Amino acid sequence: MGSRSKGNYTNPCLTLHQPWASLLVYGIKRVEGRSWPAPLRGRLWIHAASKVPDSDTIKAMENFYREIYAVNGIADLKFPEHYPVSRLLGCVEVVGCVKCEELACWKEVPEGVRLEAQTEFCWLCEQPQKLIIPFEMRGYQRIYNLERKIYEAAVRGLRPVQAPLPVKFLLPEPQDPLSLKPGSLVSCFDGSKAAEDKKPEGLLAAIAGARAAATQFSKNDNHQSITMQGQDADVSTRTREESEEFEKLDSELIKRADAKTQRNAE
Known part of the structure; x- marks a missing residue:
């Protein structure tokens, strides 16, 4: 069991639906999208919710990441063989949080990363690690603390992940955690429509498919809140x-x- 907490985080954990949870732990997903800013920096444990993903959802999200990695010249993307549910999968390091429009215009990161900016707030994730044996456990909404004995067992079973395209994010200014360092952004708002038109049809279709896959959760259950990047998993x-x-x-x-x-x- 986890210890639910509001801001007092010791071993913070976030529950996500599959396939978003595994994609994050495997280092394929580098941005966790939310409708609220990241309340922490540092290690964040990732737990997979109990809902079993259907094959269409998995296919849509894998196709989305296949297309955005192809933008950076990576064609042979290896996805997880399985997407386990009700399991603690591993962890990532949350190094910052920026607005969607900031990340979309951030020229210092690969274009594929910028394409992940699909939600209001983008949590920047580095250093993915996965558990050799995922732990079965229950999740909670928003961020909560892992039970001490679960944490002590899990931390011994972590192994670094070789991400397909590791990213080192330029840290935001401490005084304004939602803004990047001055001068790091190049304005792209005026030409955003033109940039959208220049995207390959396959990429546009993949983005549309991923959005449709994400919104199906809210359509199937009014209690669930899911976004493009795997929003809050409702328990x-x-x-x-x-x-x-x-x-x-x-x-x-x-x-x-x-x-x-x-x-x-x-």
Whole structure:
């Protein structure tokens, strides 16, 4: 179990849906998108939610990353063989947080990274590490602290990941964690429409497919909040479903007990 916390983070963890969780731990995904700014810097543990991803979602996200890596000349991208659920997968280092429009115009990072800017806030992630054996555990909403005994076991099982294109982000100014160092951005807002038109059709289709895959969660369940980059994984749905199952089981056990009592009485 995790210890839910608001700002007092010791071993912070974030639950994501698959395939976003594994893509982040494997170093393929370098930007975690949110509708809220990163409240921390440093190690962030990544946990995969309980929802099993369908093949279309996996295909759409793999195609998205295949296309944006191709922009930087990487054609042979190796994806995870499996996307486990309800597991602690590993960790990344959150080194900064910038606005979407800032990252989209940041010329010092590979173009493929800039293409990951699809949400209001972009958490910049480096140094992915994965667990040799993912731990089964339950997740919570937003950021929470790992239970101490889980952390102590997990930290011994971490192994560095050889990311397909490691990125070293230029750290933002400490006084303004949502802005990059002065002069590091080149304005691209005026020509944003023209830049969009210049993108290859395959890339545009991959971006559209990834957006559609991400939004399907909110369409299927009003309690879930998912964005392009794997927004908050909601656990309230699973909790409700588990409660309903326990109620059904209790009801069945009561019926069986009543029937046994009646037979004994006869």
